[in-house]
Amino acid sequence: MDYKQAGVDYAKIDPLKILAQQAAASTAGHLAQHGLTEVVASRGESAYVVDCGEFYLASITECLGTKALVADAMRAISGRTHYEQIAQDTLAMAINDLITVGATPVSVHAYWATGGSDWFDDAERARDLVAGWKAACDTCGVAWGGGETPALAGVVAPDRIDLAASCVGLVRPKSRLTLGEKLAVGDAIVLLVSSGIHANGVSLARKLAEQVDGGYAARLADGTRYGEALLAPTVLYSPVTEALAAAGVVPHYAVNVTGHGWRKLMRHPASFTYRFHRLPPVPQVLRFIQRHAQIDDREAYGNLNMGAGFALFVAPAEADRVVQVARACGIDAWVAGRVEAGPRRVVIEPLQLTFGGGDLRVRA
Amino acid sequence: MDYKQAGVDYAKIDPLKILAQQAAASTAGHLAQHGLTEVVASRGESAYVVDCGEFYLASITECLGTKALVADAMRAISGRTHYEQIAQDTLAMAINDLITVGATPVSVHAYWATGGSDWFDDAERARDLVAGWKAACDTCGVAWGGGETPALAGVVAPDRIDLAASCVGLVRPKSRLTLGEKLAVGDAIVLLVSSGIHANGVSLARKLAEQVDGGYAARLADGTRYGEALLAPTVLYSPVTEALAAAGVVPHYAVNVTGHGWRKLMRHPASFTYRFHRLPPVPQVLRFIQRHAQIDDREAYGNLNMGAGFALFVAPAEADRVVQVARACGIDAWVAGRVEAGPRRVVIEPLQLTFGGGDLRVRA
Numbered sequence: 001m002d003y004k005q006a007g008v009d010y011a012k013i014d015p016l017k018i019l020a021q022q023a024a025a026s027t028a029g030h031l032a033q034h035g036l037t038e039v040v041a042s043r044g045e046s047a048y049v050v051d052c053g054e055f056y057l058a059s060i061t062e063c064l065g066t067k068a069l070v071a072d073a074m075r076a077i078s079g080r081t082h083y084e085q086i087a088q089d090t091l092a093m094a095i096n097d098l099i100t101v102g103a104t105p106v107s108v109h110a111y112w113a114t115g116g117s118d119w120f121d122d123a124e125r126a127r128d129l130v131a132g133w134k135a136a137c138d139t140c141g142v143a144w145g146g147g148e149t150p151a152l153a154g155v156v157a158p159d160r161i162d163l164a165a166s167c168v169g170l171v172r173p174k175s176r177l178t179l180g181e182k183l184a185v186g187d188a189i190v191l192l193v194s195s196g197i198h199a200n201g202v203s204l205a206r207k208l209a210e211q212v213d214g215g216y217a218a219r220l221a222d223g224t225r226y227g228e229a230l231l232a233p234t235v236l237y238s239p240v241t242e243a244l245a246a247a248g249v250v251p252h253y254a255v256n257v258t259g260h261g262w263r264k265l266m267r268h269p270a271s272f273t274y275r276f277h278r279l280p281p282v283p284q285v286l287r288f289i290q291r292h293a294q295i296d297d298r299e300a301y302g303n304l305n306m307g308a309g310f311a312l313f314v315a316p317a318e319a320d321r322v323v324q325v326a327r328a329c330g331i332d333a334w335v336a337g338r339v340e341a342g343p344r345r346v347v348i349e350p351l352q353l354t355f356g357g358g359d360l361r362v363r364a
Numbered sequence: 365m366d367y368k369q370a371g372v373d374y375a376k377i378d379p380l381k382i383l384a385q386q387a388a389a390s391t392a393g394h395l396a397q398h399g400l401t402e403v404v405a406s407r408g409e410s411a412y413v414v415d416c417g418e419f420y421l422a423s424i425t426e427c428l429g430t431k432a433l434v435a436d437a438m439r440a441i442s443g444r445t446h447y448e449q450i451a452q453d454t455l456a457m458a459i460n461d462l463i464t465v466g467a468t469p470v471s472v473h474a475y476w477a478t479g480g481s482d483w484f485d486d487a488e489r490a491r492d493l494v495a496g497w498k499a500a501c502d503t504c505g506v507a508w509g510g511g512e513t514p515a516l517a518g519v520v521a522p523d524r525i526d527l528a529a530s531c532v533g534l535v536r537p538k539s540r541l542t543l544g545e546k547l548a549v550g551d552a553i554v555l556l557v558s559s560g561i562h563a564n565g566v567s568l569a570r571k572l573a574e575q576v577d578g579g580y581a582a583r584l585a586d587g588t589r590y591g592e593a594l595l596a597p598t599v600l601y602s603p604v605t606e607a608l609a610a611a612g613v614v615p616h617y618a619v620n621v622t623g624h625g626w627r628k629l630m631r632h633p634a635s636f637t638y639r640f641h642r643l644p645p646v647p648q649v650l651r652f653i654q655r656h657a658q659i660d661d662r663e664a665y666g667n668l669n670m671g672a673g674f675a676l677f678v679a680p681a682e683a684d685r686v687v688q689v690a691r692a693c694g695i696d697a698w699v700a701g702r703v704e705a706g707p708r709r710v711v712i713e714p715l716q717l718t719f720g721g722g723d724l725r726v727r728a
Contacts, residue, residue: 026498027507034468034534038507048471048509052534054418061425061473061530063514104398107412109425111475113526134390143391143402145412148528150427155526160519162477164512166425166530170398170416 041179044269046097046256049171049179056171058103061111062093064163067199067231069206070216072160074227077217081125085233086163087132089199092234094165095140096310099241100254102178103169105140110147111164117151119161132233140238142167176245180268182252188319189265189274189337192240192326194309196232196283200259201304205230205289212292220284229285237310239329244312247325253313262301263360265311265346271357273342279350280307280334297351302359313339405543408633410461410620413535413543420535422467425475426457428527431563431595433570434580436524438591441581445489449597450527451496453563456598458529459504460674463605464618466542467533469504474511475528481515483525496597504602506531540609544632546616552683553629553638553701556604556690558673560596560647564623565668569594569653576656584648593649601674603693608676611689617677626665627724629675630710635721637706643714644671644698661715666723677703 031038031050039056042049047060067089071082095105110133120126137144156162171177197205209215209226216227237256244251255267265274282290286307290300300306314322319335326333344357395402395414403420406413411424431453435446459469474497484490501508520526535541561569573579573590580591601620608615619631629638646654650671654664664670678686683699690697708721 026502027509030501030505030507031470033505034470034536036470036534043510048473048507050471050507050509052419055416057421057470057532057534059423059471059473059509059530059532061475061510061512061528063475063477063512063516065514066516066519069518106395106398106400106421107414107423109412109423109530111425111427111528111530113427113477113528137394138390141394141397143394143412143414145391145414145423146407146425148425148427150429152427152430152526154433155430155521155524157519157521162516162519162526164425164475164477164528166423166473166475168421168423168532170400170421172398 039179042101045179046100047103049101055174056177058098058101058169058171059167060094060098061164061166062097064090064093065199065202066206067202068161068163070202070227070230073209074216074231077225077227081128082231083125083128084132084135085231087129088136088233088236090163090165091133091136091140092236093199094167095142096234096237096256098167098169099238100178100256102171102176104172104242105142105167105169105238107143107145107168108137109145109166111166112147112149113152113156113162114149115156115158115160116153119159136236139236141242176250178251178254180253180270183268183270183272183313183339184252185272185339185341186316187252187313187339188316188335189276189339190312190314190319190322191280191308191334191336192237192310192312193235193280193332194283194305194307195235196285197230198234198305198309204293208289208293220288222284224284226285226288235309235331237331240326240331243325243329244322247321249314249318249322249325251312251314255311257305257308257310259303260360261303261305262308262346262348263355266344266355266357266360271344273340273345273347274337275340275347275349276337277349278334278336279348280336282307297353301348301351301353302355403543406465409543410464411467413465413541419538420541422462422465422533422535423531424458424462425528425530426461428454428457429563429566430570431566432525432527434566434591434594438580438595441589441591445492446595447489447492448496448499449595451493452500452597452600454527454529455497455500455504456600457563458531459506460598460601460620462531462533463602464542464620466535466540466614468536468606469506469531469533469602471507471509471532472501473509473530475530476511476513477516477520477526478513479520479522479524480517483523500600503600505606540614542615542618544617544634547632547634547636547677547703548616549636549703549705550680551616551677551703552680552699553640553703554676554678554683554686554697555644555672555700556601556674556676557599557644557696558647558669558671559599560649561594562598562669562673568657572653572657584652586648588648590649590652599673599695601695604690604695607689607693608686611685613678613682613686613689615676615678619675621669621672621674623667624724625667625669626672626710626712627719630708630719630721630724635708637704637709637711638701639704639711639713640701641713642698642700643712644700646671661717665712665715665717666719
């Protein structure tokens with residue numbers, strides 16, 4: 001879910017590439033009309049950025065994906081709706097992308113499209129969704145500005161919900177803008193802990209539930225049920241980026257690790273080699289998936305976060321401080337790698353694994 | 365689709381009202397942390413507004429609804445996808461709400477959730493959607509910042525698409541803020557022409573297609589097919605509000621006429637009587653619906669736009685100028701009513717019809 005250029009997923013609609021590029025091209029004129037300027041480098045990044053003079057405006061719309069289907073299935077097993085977790089996941093999809101450009105999240109809108117308004121007649125589930133949404137907003141210090149709850153019979157499946165979030169943020173002071181100009185050879189890469197699968201790789205995880213004994217009720221090594229472990233909500237990373245700003249630390253680049261797993265760590269447009277000497281512990285649920293789906297490390301690290309939900313690329317002298325600030329926020333972190341001169345690739349030394357530049361395609 | 369307070373549709377989730385209010389209440393503290401202030405009066409209005417010092421930031425997320433189902437059905441009859449029209453409808457849902465607070469739309473994000481990524485394999489349909497989206501952005505002078513095209517098998521129905529748009533805007537200068545403080549007895553009400561059903565009342569229109577001879581292929585009096593007339597895209601009104609700003613005219617209030625038809629004209633929180641002496645011509649497709657669905661004027665004007673897609677409440681001395689500016693934008697307009705002291709109600713004199721304050725419930 002990271003193909004941003006003019007809203008078009010090039011992997012799916014290659015014939016439309018030219019048109020989408022025209023759309024992007026016409027933008028500059030539109031903004032100039034209002035005395036604003038597009039930050040061109042934000043095209044292809046995780047959030048769209050406009051220069052408003054005193055500060056930058058960043059915006060994004062992100063979708064949960066199909067993780068709510070796991071909650072729906074788990075309810076029969078756990079007796080809980082799990083929608084407070086699902087709500088946090090949805091917010092996290094938007095917030096964790098928005099903050100990569102250096103923005104402070106200001107306000108969010110909820111998009112909750114159901115197959116029928118009777119979805120909300122289940123008061124427990126509706127209450128959990130609202131409570132989880134509010135709690136996630138509170139964690140991120142973001143205003144819940146409103147939203148949309150359309151009933152879309154015939155479009156959304158009966159008793160299902162399509163969840164998305166849009167988020168607006170400000171980059172202020174403008175020196176906080178993190179679009180990658182600052183990234184340099186020698187920078188340290190700090191990885192922030194993930195809570196599990198987050199909301200990427202969920203289709204694989206759901207398919208697996210049909211194949212393993214016990215399905216979602218299967219037990220991991222620590223006794224947790226597979227489905228419950230899957231539903232550990234995505235970590236919200238904005239407390240870390242805000243704490244860093246308060247501490248005067250401006251990352252040189254940031255990556256929200258999502259559907260492309262560790263391949264996404266070479267998202268930056270320039271050619272650098274990202275060499276990792278250390279791996280975060282792999283969440284049990286991801287080990288379980290890897291073992292039962294019989295996928296090798298290349299496929300696992302190339303598609304799942306494998307314990308690293310977010311990456312901060314920082315000046316080497318600040319790396320330890322970044323780790324301290326993250327831990328003070330209750331989010332574990334490790335100085336795990338460094339940026340080197342060399343071809344665009346991710347080298348994971350402990351696994352003797354390399355992803356080349358051609359393995360990632362998130363830009364036009 | 366106008367229940368905005370903290371994203372919760374109170375008509376559906378009354379038990380959650382208190383919680384949602386708490387969410388709204390906690391917002392002030394969050395924004396203060398960032399040196400920002402919520403414009404409290406925007407809660408309950410069509411867009412959420414935050415005071416950023418030099419200007420106001422407005423944001424919104426809006427859904428198309430089920431109108432794409434009409435396009436899907438009409439394709440077999442017309443041989444066209446109609447998705448360039450559907451794209452404009454989707455943008456209009458967001459833009460026309462955002463501009464009611466006085467904002468200039470700056471950037472939009474597309475939300476195109478499908479039942480499977482093969483939706484985009486239909487190149488003609490995909491191209492029409494992109495082209496229509498781009499054209500609508502161009503009409504409104506808004507930057508297409510990006511978007512999301514998730515494939516949601518199991519959530520969105522096969523070969524269907526859930527379309528939404530989020531939009532960010534700036535109110536600049538701040539004197540353009542239109543939250544209703546300026547509305548006064550004696551103000552004139554200028555109505556702007558609609559193109560047809562827009563995207564509200566579509567469920568009724570779809571149901572009717574199952575009942576009338578010929579369905580979507582039925583002919584209106586002017587020979588147009590019912591389905592084609594339904595698909596006339598929603599008028600984009602931001603060229604008018606921008607032209608008014610350029611002409612130095614600041615409306616005292618604005619209403620995007622949507623799902624509550626003319627009842628929405630008393631959306632303003634204060635008690636005023638809105639008296640109309642003139643009606644815009646009723647689009648043929650709405651006359652067709654009214655006749656075949658056998659609904660009276662109360663139901664028709666209480667739920668459909670009946671020819672008035674947008675309302676501007678302005679100082680009486682500026683009313684004629686507003687009409688001229690709108691017409692110069694190619695959007696017909698009429699000085700159709702006035703604001704009077706009196707109980708909260710909409711009085712439509714030519715029809716001897718009155719909607720009382722209790723007939724509208726779009727606020728908490």
